[in-house]
Amino acid sequence: MANCMVFHNQIASIMEVLANSAVAEICKLVDDDYAVFRLEMTQSQKDNRGLRRKLQLLELKVARERAERTLRQHVVASRPNSVKILDRYRGMARGEGHLTGGHRSFVKPAGHNTWRDDQPITVDEGSGTSTQNIIMIEPADAEAADPGVKQERSEGEEDPRHSRDNPTRAAGDPPVATEDTAPAPLRSQRSITEVSGMPNTALKSETDTETLTVTHRLLHTESDHRSDPERQGLGRLGCPPAPGSEYLPVFHQSHRMVHTRGDGYGDELNIGGDDPSCSYATEMDPGNMPLGLEIQTDLSRGDWNRYSSSVHSEGCLDKKGEVIVVDEVTVKVEGDVPPTWNAESPLVEGHSQGRDFLDYRGSLETNLNIATPSSLHAFRDLDPVSASMGPSDSHGSVRFDQVFNSNDRAKALAPGGGATSGNVKEKRFLCMFCNKGFSCPQKVEIHQRVHTGVKCFSCTQCQMRFVQAGDLKRHQRVHTGEKPYSCPQCEKRFSRQDHLKMHMKVHTGERPFACTHCGKRFSERRCLRIHQQKNHSTL
DNA sequence: CTGGGGAAGGGGCCC
């Protein structure tokens, strides 16, 4: 019996040893295979990256050739050596171009609050049917030729639409018939030629070139110049101390828009950056992406993605405020500058202190396609928002005529108030969409929601969403019925003070808007406009 | 009935 037990134990121990050795062998085999597999994977990925780079280079080359060919066809003959800047967005941004169809596409270069007399402007007003207006701004080289002229036009050059900022009004003059103001005169001779009906390919090519270049620069500098407000000790709403004196374009972008490629590289991304407090979420369907976005995402297949998590932030509720701060090292212009590179764009001139500054609009212009009203709508429709939210309604579209307050931009970039001034509230952080300056990146983020269509604040009682918390709060009075403002002259109550103010005109008989044609006065600008359109239509 | 204008209500956005 004892022998039997001993034998059994020996058998058991042998079995255990055998099992252990088998497991060890299996593990070894798995490890070896896994190592080989990983090696192969790495090699494949390396090959893929190499092929992608080649592809991008080829695309770049083709795009550049195409752009050059197109430029040659449309170049303005008067300045053969000038740098051409294709700027589609400016025209669209002001509600011009094809957005308003037939409106003049007279634009002022972004970030450029001055117009020079030596630059002819050619405005094609008769091409309202164009679906693609391209503003070619030239030339940068003329700036150096006559640097003093722009000082003469540093103010009072704003779009008459923005009468709020009109100095004449500020001086106390009633805003009489502001709608009657003639369309913006050709304020200078800046040579802006709108090329109507230019094929998209031309613009796409330009954008392609710029995007690639900008992306490469970001990649090269990201690790060194990444800005992390939290790491810098910034609070949620804190504004950073001014680390330098340059204007800093703030690069804010929803990373989800870049991460939806689904090509495997997205796995490397940190997608945990969503702000949980924000009910907003953006999903871009690659199939529905605007053309320009595809360009960006093409780049994202490569090295771009691995950096994107640090580049992007949702920015909802101002929690993160991550920005890319691009300093002068980042934006050094090298010799091989694409024709559209804004190395000498007006933006540079706006704060020239011998520093180089690149306009990232070219890169983001790919995403600017999102910001067109139609695509914004699509953008919203793609937005699942919160679980309580249904499909987006028709509200909330971005009105570009309001968005682009050129006077603000002028103030932001004015020599006295810009980077060269000693103002405490330097507006060093630029919106990359419209170049408007802000004093801290958080403000830029909030502002840029205007362009991106990001609306973080949703109403719990309806499907409305808002860019700003205050807007939501104000909106909720619609549901609550709260009307804290009462008219002292009558029983009427209002939910908003400005509505009460407007109402008070009923009692005061104030009619500040007068028609310059017939003298009829109106209490509202809208009424005057309608009146003039119907009775004195010159539009 | 229709069009013009007044008034109110609401959203967008900037300061």
Add this chain to the structure above:
DNA sequence: AGGGCCCCTTCCCCA
């Protein structure tokens, strides 16, 4: 956050 201005739409009244 609140104030303020812009714009728009809608409703109503009246000639």
